[in-house]
Amino acid sequence: MSISETAALTEAELKLLQTLVYQECGMYFDGRRTPFLEDRLQRRLKECRLESFYSYYRLLTSREGKKELSLLVENLTVNETSFFRNKAQLDLFQRDVLDELLRRKQDRHNYSLRIWSAGCSTGQEPYTIAMQVADTLTYHNLRRPAPCESPIPKPLVPAPWRLEILASDINYSVLRAAQEGSYGERQMAAVDYGCRLRYFDKVGERYVVKKNLKELVHFDFHNLKTEYLPRHNDVIFCRNVMMYFDQAEQKRLVEKFYRCLNPHGYVFVGHAESLLGLTEKFHMVHRNSGTAYQRVEESR
């Protein structure tokens, strides 16, 4: 077979590869999405110069095939994202959830806040969260000053508050782009001029996230299929990720989120996603078209 021809993919080979991808990262390709899977498999097969999908499967399951398996997974992820995506939900986060969290924490003299953006793609989501939290903390500090003076020039996060935003993905190339934090005019469409001025440097035609905002976000590789996920979060954003998993995998993920959250913590999922029917361990908070889910605590 010449490399310009496409190899035939049998039902049995498709099943094997579908199962392998599911076991590796939780992504489930139902009938509607198999043409996409087939297309990506054809591309990888050509790239590896292999003649059959069975030999490709053998490669993926071998010790030498680890790198190819992660490349295949990268090719299968959908990385669409944007700044201030789902504004109604972000308003709920900023106006209600953050406000409640900051008050609750300050009453207990606990000044640390930890937020996880799980499936962060090219970084627009965690940088949006960082802008929102930085703005809110400044405003909160004006109304309820903490017993501590911030140095001059004032940092984005006023003392004694500590903010950690962890942003993770399974795809190394989007993580590299996120870490770079450089965006074109079209990607900046939803970022207003105030935010552009405060949080971005204009470099040629691009907008680059300022160092002090970047420092609030820590990017890392995490596969949501695994058990070892970051714990002690106050809020988890996992938006437009679960929709690629089947229901069994979604249930397992929601259980993990429960364990990864601090008591009374919140989860935000995508507009087309829901925790209803997956768990009894969260209750829904819905305000002005925005939805979040709060961890329910066992009463003693």
Ligand SMILES: C[S@@+](CC[C@H](N)C(=O)[O-])C[C@H]1O[C@@H](n2cnc3c(N)ncnc32)[C@H](O)[C@@H]1O
């Ligand atoms: C559609 S993007 C969503 C980006 C952002 N959360 C948003 O809503 O704008 C989905 C992201 O989830 C990531 N993803 C898919 N499966 C994953 C897994 N098993 N573990 C971690 N990230 C995963 C993909 O690589 C992709 O970047």
